[in-house]
Amino acid sequence: MATLVQPAGPFALGTFSAxxxxxxxxxxxxxxRVLDLSKALDWTPSGVRAVVERWEQALPVLHSLAADTALDWRPLEALRVHAPLEPRQIFQSGANYRQHVIDLEVAHRSPDDPRTLEEARAEIAAVMDRRAAEDLPYVFIGLPSTxxxxxxxxxxxxxAEQPDWELELAAVIAKPAYRVPIEEALEYVAGYTIANDLTDRATVFRRDMKAIGTDWLRCKNAPGFTPLGPWLVPAGSIADPQDLRVTLKLNGDTMQDESTKDMLFGVARLVSYISRTSRxxxxxxxxxxxxxxxxxxWGRLLRxxxxxxGxxxxxxxxxxxxVAERAS
Structure with a gap:
């Protein structure tokens, strides 16, 4: 059962069960209140993704439904809230917040690193600034089963020896996008939701062969490692995706509290960049x-x-x- 924090705008989408x-x-x-769209819409969508597939057609209808108090609404508190939709593909941007990468690189420093802490931070900051100037996002693939x-x-x-949290803004794609210019990229975004991209830090890098690099399958793709939602909020209800506050509390203590302004590459740039290669x-x-x-x-991982x-x-x-997995 969900505790409602009213999302922005007149309505949001979600997936529910009694x-x-x-x-x-x-x-x-x-x-x-919640309206069952499988009954309220003419085409009987099987899920939220089916609504998104007709996004331009559906959006004005959703606005009308949200304003109609005579429909068969159900109280949110009587319903279970699931992930808002089932994606076919998950594209994940790595090393996209300047301060985050600096902190991580410092935390992963070798004990025999000759640099002072200040020198290490300055060097990593310079690398991040160069990445931004060269306009080179870094994107990898995640599994929907997470x-x-x-x-x-x-x-x-x-x-998982070092399970960690990574709260993130997630954009939901509205229509097929391939080789989209950055100026048009936000037109392909239906809306936004929250994702927590859990990561086992101990398996990010391959120990057996460092030249292989990162092992995203192992460190990020365990079942349930991407809690998603609660809602899909239409893009039109978010004034600026590059001016949102991302906050994660662990047992009530604030651990992440940062603006999306700190992204090296914004939503439009990421969508455009991904679409150069993938549809x-x-x-x-x-x-x-x-x-x-x-x-x-923080030197404090999940347990x-x-x-x-979030x-x-x-x-x-x-x-x-x-919940720790019990040894079989």
Whole structure:
């Protein structure tokens, strides 16, 4: 059962069920009430992704439905909230927040690094500034099977030695996008949601062969490692995706609290860059990177019983509890 933090704008989309054994349905959230879109729309969408696939057609209808109080609305508090949609593809931006990368690089420094802390930070800052000047985003692929609900428990795998949090702004694609210029890229974004891109820091880099580099499959793609939602908030309700506050609290203590202004590459640039190589599809997620304040920075990683509360301006709040996987 969800505690409502009203998202920006007149409505948001989500996926709901009345109880665990009921099939989830796509819903319209407005004023603390939910309308079953599988019954309210003419084309009987099977899920939120099906609504997004007809985004331009659906948007004015959704506005009309949100204002109609005579429809069969259900109270949010009586419903279970699932991840807002099931993406086909997840594109993830790495090293996209300047301060975050500086903090991580310092935390991963070798004990015999001859540089002072100030020298190391200055050197890494220069690298980040050069990346921004050269206009080279870094994007990798995630698995849809990592997606979990915004209030589900997060299982920490037995093998994960250093599980960490990474709260991120996620853009949801509205229509097929291929070789899209940056000036038009935001026209391909249906809306935004919250993603927590959990990462096992111990397996980010291959120990057996450093030349291989990063092992994103191992460190980021365990089941449930991407709590998503609670809502898909239409892009028109977010004035500026580059001016939002990303906040994560661990057991009530604020760990991440940063503006999306600190991104090296904004949403439009990332969508355009990805579309140079890949065809983005309706409902796909573009995760935009994590701001500073991860567990490696604090020297405090996730463990059994931890509760993470993640929020982004206008997008609501997700709350997940960590549960250690028991040895078989």
């Amino acid at each position: 109880q665990d054994d009921e099939d989830p349905f796509p819903g319209l959230l407005a004023g603390g 997606v979990a609900g915004p209030y589900d428990d997060v299982v920490l795998p037995e093998w 983005l599809l309706p409902g796909d997620l573009v995760l935009t990177g994590s701001p500073a304040g991860n567990g490696m920075h 059994d019983g931890d509760v993470m509360e 929020s982004i301006t206008g997008l609501g709040v997700q709350r997940t509890r960590c």
